[in-house]
Amino acid sequence: MTDSSTSDIFNGASNNNHLPTQEEDVLAALRTLLFNPEQIETSEQQTGEKNTSPNLEEDVLEQLRTLIFSPDDAQVDNVQQQSSQKNPAANPDEDVLGELRSLLVGDDYQKLTKLQERLDDPKLYAADLSQVLAEAIILRSLQDQQLAKALVPSIEEAIKVSVRKDFKILANALFPVMGPAIRKAIASALNVMMQSLNQTLNHSFSPQSFKWRLEARQTGKSFAEVVLLRTLLYRVEQVFLIHKETGLLLQHVVAKAVTTQDGDLVSAMLTAIKDFVHDSFHVHQSDTLETLHFGELTIWIEEGPQAILAGVIRGNAPQEVRAVFHDAIESIHLEQSNILHSFDGNTTPFEACRPYLEGCLLVQFEVKEPKPKNQKLIIGSVLGAILIAVGPWLFLYIRDQQRWANYLEKLNAERGIVVVSADKRHGKFFISGLRDPLAADPLMLISSANLSPAQVTSRWENYLSEAPKFVETRTKQVLQPPQSVSLKVDNNAILYATGYASAEWIAESKKLVQLIPGVNKVYLNIVDTDLRELESAKKKIENYEVHFLNGTQLLPSQDSKIQSLVKEIQKLSNSAQSINKGIRIQIVGHTDAGGSENANITLSQARAQKVLSMFVSQGLKATNFTTQGVGSREPLPDNLSKQGKIFNRRVSFKVFLTDTLNRKSDQR
Amino acid sequence: MIQKKICMVGAFATGKTSLVERFVKSIYSNIYHTTVGVKIDKKLVKFGEQELNLILWDIHGEDEFQKVRMSYLRGSSGYFLVVDGSRRYTLETAFSLQQRVEDAIGEVPFILILNKADLIDESEIDDAAMAELSQKNWTVIKGSAKTGLGVEEAFGTLAKKMLEA
Numbered sequence: 001m002t003d004s005s006t007s008d009i010f011n012g013a014s015n016n017n018h019l020p021t022q023e024e025d026v027l028a029a030l031r032t033l034l035f036n037p038e039q040i041e042t043s044e045q046q047t048g049e050k051n052t053s054p055n056l057e058e059d060v061l062e063q064l065r066t067l068i069f070s071p072d073d074a075q076v077d078n079v080q081q082q083s084s085q086k087n088p089a090a091n092p093d094e095d096v097l098g099e100l101r102s103l104l105v106g107d108d109y110q111k112l113t114k115l116q117e118r119l120d121d122p123k124l125y126a127a128d129l130s131q132v133l134a135e136a137i138i139l140r141s142l143q144d145q146q147l148a149k150a151l152v153p154s155i156e157e158a159i160k161v162s163v164r165k166d167f168k169i170l171a172n173a174l175f176p177v178m179g180p181a182i183r184k185a186i187a188s189a190l191n192v193m194m195q196s197l198n199q200t201l202n203h204s205f206s207p208q209s210f211k212w213r214l215e216a217r218q219t220g221k222s223f224a225e226v227v228l229l230r231t232l233l234y235r236v237e238q239v240f241l242i243h244k245e246t247g248l249l250l251q252h253v254v255a256k257a258v259t260t261q262d263g264d265l266v267s268a269m270l271t272a273i274k275d276f277v278h279d280s281f282h283v284h285q286s287d288t289l290e291t292l293h294f295g296e297l298t299i300w301i302e303e304g305p306q307a308i309l310a311g312v313i314r315g316n317a318p319q320e321v322r323a324v325f326h327d328a329i330e331s332i333h334l335e336q337s338n339i340l341h342s343f344d345g346n347t348t349p350f351e352a353c354r355p356y357l358e359g360c361l362l363v364q365f366e367v368k369e370p371k372p373k374n375q376k377l378i379i380g381s382v383l384g385a386i387l388i389a390v391g392p393w394l395f396l397y398i399r400d401q402q403r404w405a406n407y408l409e410k411l412n413a414e415r416g417i418v419v420v421s422a423d424k425r426h427g428k429f430f431i432s433g434l435r436d437p438l439a440a441d442p443l444m445l446i447s448s449a450n451l452s453p454a455q456v457t458s459r460w461e462n463y464l465s466e467a468p469k470f471v472e473t474r475t476k477q478v479l480q481p482p483q484s485v486s487l488k489v490d491n492n493a494i495l496y497a498t499g500y501a502s503a504e505w506i507a508e509s510k511k512l513v514q515l516i517p518g519v520n521k522v523y524l525n526i527v528d529t530d531l532r533e534l535e536s537a538k539k540k541i542e543n544y545e546v547h548f549l550n551g552t553q554l555l556p557s558q559d560s561k562i563q564s565l566v567k568e569i570q571k572l573s574n575s576a577q578s579i580n581k582g583i584r585i586q587i588v589g590h591t592d593a594g595g596s597e598n599a600n601i602t603l604s605q606a607r608a609q610k611v612l613s614m615f616v617s618q619g620l621k622a623t624n625f626t627t628q629g630v631g632s633r634e635p636l637p638d639n640l641s642k643q644g645k646i647f648n649r650r651v652s653f654k655v656f657l658t659d660t661l662n663r664k665s666d667q668r
Numbered sequence: 669m670i671q672k673k674i675c676m677v678g679a680f681a682t683g684k685t686s687l688v689e690r691f692v693k694s695i696y697s698n699i700y701h702t703t704v705g706v707k708i709d710k711k712l713v714k715f716g717e718q719e720l721n722l723i724l725w726d727i728h729g730e731d732e733f734q735k736v737r738m739s740y741l742r743g744s745s746g747y748f749l750v751v752d753g754s755r756r757y758t759l760e761t762a763f764s765l766q767q768r769v770e771d772a773i774g775e776v777p778f779i780l781i782l783n784k785a786d787l788i789d790e791s792e793i794d795d796a797a798m799a800e801l802s803q804k805n806w807t808v809i810k811g812s813a814k815t816g817l818g819v820e821e822a823f824g825t826l827a828k829k830m831l832e833a
C-alpha cells in the first residue's frame with residue numbers, strides 16, 4: 001500500500017459511499033474489540049455467549065493492541081525475540097501492522113501523535129496553554145479562592161522585586177489610585193474634628209449663627225464648616241504647572257487683575273527652592289516641600305510623579321483648595337501621562353491642561369453683614385470660635401485696655417490734673433492735658449496703674465489750680481512761714497494766718513500775699529514774736545531785786561546778781577535795738593519802815609544811785625537809766641518781821657520800751 | 669514653544685553670572701557679587717522658524733567650602749563648564765565637575781568656555797593644558813563676558829547641539 005492509497009482509505013473512512021459496507025463492519029467490530037473491551041465484555045455477559053474463553057481472547061487482543069499502538073515497545077520485543085534477524089527495516093510485519101493501524105484508527109492516530117509531540121515540546125505547550133490560560137483563571141476564580149491563595153507568595157515576591165528594581169514604576173502606577181484613597185482617610189479624620197468643633201459651637205447663639213445654621217442645612221454642610229468658610233478670605237492668584245525634572249513651566253494661569261512675574265523664572269526658581277530644601281534639610285525621599293510663605297502670599301505645592309502644581313494664594317485658603325489642587329494634578333497625570341513622559345521641552349501640548357489649572361483659581365470673599373441693632377447679641381458663636389484662636393492676645397488687649405481706663409480714672413480724680421485728650425493708636429496710648437506743678441506726677445501714676453511707661457506717650461502743660469489745697473500749698477511755698485504760724489485757705493479762697501512770727505516776716509508776708517494767685521482775702525492774726533521776747537526779757541529784769549545790809553552796803557551774795565542783771569540788760573538793749581525800739585530802766589531804791597521818812601528817802605535814793613554806779617562801772621550806758629528813791633512808801637507785804645525788814649532794804653527795776661530810735665535819740 | 673534648561677557650572681568667580689548677563693541683557697560689570705544658590709534667567713533664541721526658550725540656571729561657583737549641588741542639574745538639556753583662563757586650577761575644577769555632572773544626569777551636550785579671554789597677559793592656559801583639552805575632544809570656545817567675545821557663539825552652539833540631541 002502506498003501513501004496515496006492510505007490517504008484514499010483515510011478519505012474513504014470519512015465517506016461511506018466509497019467503501020464496501022462489509023469491510024467497514026469488520027473494521028468497526030475490530031475497533032470495538034480493541035478500544036472498548038469493557039463494553040464488549042458487558043454486552044457478551046448480557047447475551048451469555050462465549051463465556052468460557054474470555055482470558056484467552058483478552059491476551060490475544062492485548063498483544064494485538066501492543067503491536068499496533070506501541071510500535072517501539074513491540075519492536076524492541078521483536079528484536080529480542082528475533083535476534084537472528086539482521087535487517088529490521090525490511091521487516092514485512094511492520095508494513096502490515098502500519099496498514100492495520102491506519103485502517104483501524106485512521107487520522108485519529110496521526111492526531112494523537114501530533115498531540116504527543118505538542119505535549120513534549122515546551123514551546124508549543126506554552127503556546128497552547130497561553131490560549132486558554134485567561135479563561136482558565138476566570139473559571140477557577142469563579143469556583144473557589146484557591147488560585148488567589150496560590151498566587152499570593154509569587155505576587156508578593158514580584159512586588160518586592162519590582163520595588164527593589166525601581167520603586168518609581170509602582171509608585172507612578174499607584175499614584176492615581178492612592179491619592180483619592182488617602183484623601184478619603186484624611187477627609188474622615190477632618191470630619192471628626194469638624195464634629196467636635198460643631199459641638200462647641202452648638203452652644204453659642206447669635207443672629208449670625210442662625211443664618212449660618214440655615215446655610216448649613218441648605219447646603220448639607222456641617223455648621224462648623226460653614227463658619228470656617230464664612231470667616232476665611234483668600235484668593236488663588238496664579239497656578240503653575242511645572243515639569244518636575246527640568247523645572248520648566250508647562251502651563252501658567254493667572255486670575256484677573258493680578259500682576260505677575262515672569263512665569264518661566266518663577267517656575268524654575270520654585271523648583272530650585274524645592275531642590276534646595278530637599279537637599280539642605282536631609283528630608284526623607286518622599287517628603288516634599290508643600291508650603292512656602294512670602295509676606296502675605298502663600299505658595300502651595302502639589303506634587304505628582306512627573307509634574308508639580310504650584311498655586312500662589314493671597315490670604316488664608318482652606319484645606320479644600322489643596323484638595324482641588326490635588327485633583328487637578330492627579331487628573332493631569334492620568335490624562336496626559338504620555339506627553340508628560342515624552343516631554344522634550346515642547347510645552348504646546350500642555351494647553352490641554354489649562355482647564356484644570358483654571359479650576360484652581362478659587363476665590364473666597366468675606367461676608368459683610370449689615371450691623372444689627374443690638375451689637376451685643378452677635379458677640380456669640382463667632383467670637384467664641386475666634387476667642388480660642390486669639391484668646392491670649394485678646395486677654396492682653398483687654399487687660400491693657402482696662403488698665404488704661406483705670407489710669408484715666410485716677411488722673412481725673414487727681415486734683416490739679418486736667419486731661420484734655422486721651423486716645424489709643426497702633427497699640428500705644430496718647431494723653432495730653434494740664435497739670436499744676438504741685439499735683440501728683442502723672443508718670444508715677446502710670447506705673448501705679450500697672451501700665452508700662454513705654455506704652456504711654458504724655459504731654460502735660462503747666463497751669464495753676466485754684467483748688468484751696470493748692471492755693472494753700474502755693475502760699476506756704478511763697479511765704480515760707482515759721483512753724484509757729486498756721487496758714488489755712490477756705491473754699492472762698494480766704495487765707496487765715498494765725499500764730500507768732502517775726503515782725504520782719506509779717507511785714508514781708510503782707511506784701512507777698514497780694515501776689516499769690518488764688519488768694520482773695522487775707523486775715524492776719526499773728527503776734528510779733530520779737531515784741532513778745534522783749535516783753536519776757538523785760539519781765540525777767542523787773543523780777544530782780546538787789547538787797548542791802550545796812551545803808552548802801554549790799555548783801556554779800558548780791559555781786560553775782562548784779563553781774564547777771566547787767567547781761568540781761570545788755571541783751572534786752574540789743575534786741576530792742578534790732579527792732580527799732582529803745583529801752584529805759586528806772587532804778588528804784590527802797591528802805592524798811594524804821595526811821596524818819598526823809599532819811600529813808602535819801603537812803604533809798606543813795607541805794608539806787610549805788611546800783612547805777614555799779615551798772616555803769618560794768619559798761620552800761622548811764623543814759624538808759626533813771627534813779628528814784630521812794631523810802632518806805634512801797635513796802636513789800638511783810639515789812640514787820642526781821643526777815644521782812646531785810647527784804648525791804650532793796651533796789652527794784654522798772655523797764656520801759658520806747659517806740660523809735662528817733663525818740664530815743666530825742667531822749668538823749 | 670520649545671523650552672530647554674541650561675546650567676552654568678564652574679569654579680567660583682569664573683564669570684558664569686557675567687556670561688549670562690552679557691548674553692541675556694548685553695551688560696557687563698566689573699563688580700563681583702558671588703552667586704548664592706542659583707539665579708535664573710531666560711532668553712528666547714531663534715533658528716529660522718524654530719523658537720527656543722532657554723531657561724538659564726546660573727549656579728553658585730564651586731569652592732572648597734561649597735560643592736555644586738547636582739540636584740540643580742537635574743533635567744538639564746545642556747550645560748556650560750566655565751573656566752577662568754587666568755586661573756589654571758579652574759580648569760581642573762571643570763574636569764572634575766564634568767565627571768560629576770555626567771554621573772548625575774548622563775551624557776547631555778555641553779561646552780567648555782575659556783572665559784576672560786581679554787586677559788591675554790594673565791592667561792594660565794598653557795600648551796600642556798590645551799593639549800589635555802584637545803585630547804578630550806570637547807567643544808571648547810574662548811570667550812569673554814567683558815568684551816562679548818564668543819558669548820553668542822557659545823550659547824548658539826549649545827542650543828543647536830541640544831536640538832540635535
Ligand SMILES: Nc1nc2c(ncn2[C@@H]2O[C@H](COP(=O)(O)OP(=O)(O)OP(=O)(O)O)[C@@H](O)[C@H]2O)c(=O)[nH]1
Binds near residue numbers: 684729783784
Ligand atoms: N576681565 C574679565 N573679567 C571678568 C570676565 N567675566 C567676569 N569677570 C569678572 O570676574 C568676577 C566674577 O564674575 P562673576 O560673573 O560674578 O563670576 P561667577 O562665576 O558668577 O562667580 P560665583 O557666582 O561666585 O561662582 C567679576 O568681578 C567679573 O567682573 C571677563 O570675561 N573678563
Ligand SMILES: [Mg+2]
Binds near residue numbers: 684702726727729
Ligand atoms: Mg555668579
